[in-house]
Amino acid sequence: MTSPGAGYLLPPAPIETLDAYLATETGGLGLQRAQALGPAETIAEITRSGLRGRGGAGFPTGRKWQTIASSEGGRHYVVANGAEGEPATFKDRALMRANPYQLVEGLVIAAFAVGADEVFIALKARFEREIDRVTTAVAEMQQAGICADCRVTVVPGPDEYLFGEEKALLEAVEGKPPLPRLLPPYEHGLFASDVVTGWEPTAGVASANPTLVNNIETLSSVPPILARGADWHRSMGTAESPGHVVATVVGDVVAPDVGEIELGTPLGTVIDIVGSGLHGDRTVKAVMSGVANPVVRDLAIPVSYEGFAAAGSGMGAVGFFVLDDRACMVEAAHVMSRFLYVESCGQCPPCKLGSGELTDRLARIEAGVADRGDVDAIGHWLERVTDGNRCYLAVQERLVVSSVLGAFAEEVDQHLALGRCPRPRPEPLDLPKLDDLAGGVAVYDERQRRKQPDWTYA
Numbered sequence: 001m002t003s004p005g006a007g008y009l010l011p012p013a014p015i016e017t018l019d020a021y022l023a024t025e026t027g028g029l030g031l032q033r034a035q036a037l038g039p040a041e042t043i044a045e046i047t048r049s050g051l052r053g054r055g056g057a058g059f060p061t062g063r064k065w066q067t068i069a070s071s072e073g074g075r076h077y078v079v080a081n082g083a084e085g086e087p088a089t090f091k092d093r094a095l096m097r098a099n100p101y102q103l104v105e106g107l108v109i110a111a112f113a114v115g116a117d118e119v120f121i122a123l124k125a126r127f128e129r130e131i132d133r134v135t136t137a138v139a140e141m142q143q144a145g146i147c148a149d150c151r152v153t154v155v156p157g158p159d160e161y162l163f164g165e166e167k168a169l170l171e172a173v174e175g176k177p178p179l180p181r182l183l184p185p186y187e188h189g190l191f192a193s194d195v196v197t198g199w200e201p202t203a204g205v206a207s208a209n210p211t212l213v214n215n216i217e218t219l220s221s222v223p224p225i226l227a228r229g230a231d232w233h234r235s236m237g238t239a240e241s242p243g244h245v246v247a248t249v250v251g252d253v254v255a256p257d258v259g260e261i262e263l264g265t266p267l268g269t270v271i272d273i274v275g276s277g278l279h280g281d282r283t284v285k286a287v288m289s290g291v292a293n294p295v296v297r298d299l300a301i302p303v304s305y306e307g308f309a310a311a312g313s314g315m316g317a318v319g320f321f322v323l324d325d326r327a328c329m330v331e332a333a334h335v336m337s338r339f340l341y342v343e344s345c346g347q348c349p350p351c352k353l354g355s356g357e358l359t360d361r362l363a364r365i366e367a368g369v370a371d372r373g374d375v376d377a378i379g380h381w382l383e384r385v386t387d388g389n390r391c392y393l394a395v396q397e398r399l400v401v402s403s404v405l406g407a408f409a410e411e412v413d414q415h416l417a418l419g420r421c422p423r424p425r426p427e428p429l430d431l432p433k434l435d436d437l438a439g440g441v442a443v444y445d446e447r448q449r450r451k452q453p454d455w456t457y458a
């Protein structure tokens with residue numbers, strides 16, 4: 001376990017200038033090593049290091065780079081995914097605030113490795129501080145000749161959750177609404193000119209423009225790995241989850257925060273060290289890793305890809321929403337379901353309609369006006385919500401709602417029997433979509449509660 005702030009991702013204090021970055025132990029050395037190795041060996045080194053994508057799915061980074069590097073058809077692009085829309089997650093913004101230079105160095109290495117001559121950094125327009133930090137870092141590195149020829153564009157994007165979904169991200173970078181396209185970025189990349197019918201992939205066609213999409217933290221992890229070597233990275237964490245991650249801990253904890261941890265650290269320890277534990281004699285009732293994975297209750301679960309998978313869940317972007325023993329889990333399911341319903345784009349009717357039905361039925365149970373017919377309807381829609389889904393959001397709806405109702409079935413029964421919530425809290429539960437997180441204080445986006453299913457605000 002690394003204490004928050006000490007590690008190779010989050011420096012103890014923000015790095016304010018390029019000179020200060022180059023004066024750190026590894027600043028600039030990753031790119032030098034990549035240039036010495038050449039693209040193929042750089043990819044091989046990242047593959048050997050076992051680095052996995054930190055955007056949520058944990059896809060092996062080296063394998064993704066290899067796919068893009070070896071794909072033919074037009075130009076190659078790299079897009080850094082800084083949308084950071086996952087509730088309970090703030091690590092990408094923390095990294096950009098603390099050390100944007102390491103991110104830009106990682107981006108330049110990625111572009112070199114996959115043969116891209118243009119890169120984009122996609123951030124929400126409202127992340128003004130991070131846009132400023134990253135833009136300044138790019139300009140300093142260009143002036144210093146570290147990436148004299150690199151074409152880097154910072155793209156300010158919309159606030160929608162789907163902006164972070166990689167197929168929607170490319171649409172947004174092209175200036176369109178964030179509606180997931182049909183094919184993944186390696187098959188239908190940025191500015192690919194072919195009309196995509198969905199009947200055949202465009203891979204291999206001259207205009208497919210295979211595009212690498214990596215999360216901010218993934219790219220920030222790359223320079224130290226190249227500077228110090230794959231074995232160094234593998235000496236930390238576990239065999240299947242080497243290295244460190246930046247965890248976010250919010251909810252019913254003393255001091256919500258982000259902190260760098262070694263993979264494999266038990267969940268309870270992460271909550272204690274990053275979030276400063278729970279208040280008084282409160283106990284943990286449930287932990288949600290964002291809104292993308294089944295709920296977990298066991299604090300001994302190692303925070304690793306395989307640790308969460310063995311528990312029937314996923315660690316996602318390592319952002320944990322902690323609910324203590326006072327929580328109403330029907331309310332929790334309703335709040336998360338409503339978020340996914342509102343954010344669903346509606347291109348696949350079962351996703352929008354199903355998540356809307358699930359949200360309405362959960363609201364009825366929570367309010368104490370439901371009957372068994374509502375519970376049956378929930379079962380019906382959980383089976384259908386993913387029908388014909390273009391992206392993973394519909395799966396998230398199914399996983400989150402079914403896991404909470406499965407793990408806390410007795411709470412549903414209590415609501416039905418009592419005709420009211422058995423554990424009302426003075427304040428309604430807020431979805432932890434983070435606007436800011438600093439000094440032990442989490443600021444949630446108050447606008448989210450007013451957001452309507454058509455993406456307008458009440």
Ligand SMILES: Cc1cc2nc3c(=O)[nH]c(=O)nc-3n(C[C@H](O)[C@H](O)[C@H](O)COP(=O)(O)O)c2cc1C
Pocket residue numbers: 052053054055056057058059064081082083084085086161162163164165166167213214215216218219391392393
């Ligand atoms: C609904 C939805 C929202 C997502 N939001 C983000 C996001 O905000 N940031 C991010 O890096 N990945 C997000 N992802 C995952 C991306 O689609 C993609 O897997 C990731 O950027 C790949 O980078 P990686 O391999 O470095 O993890 C989201 C996925 C889905 C389905």
Ligand code: SF4
Pocket residue numbers: 162179180343344345346347348349351352389390391392393394
């Ligand atoms: S699954 Fe849902 S969010 Fe994803 S594209 Fe279809 S309607 Fe939109």
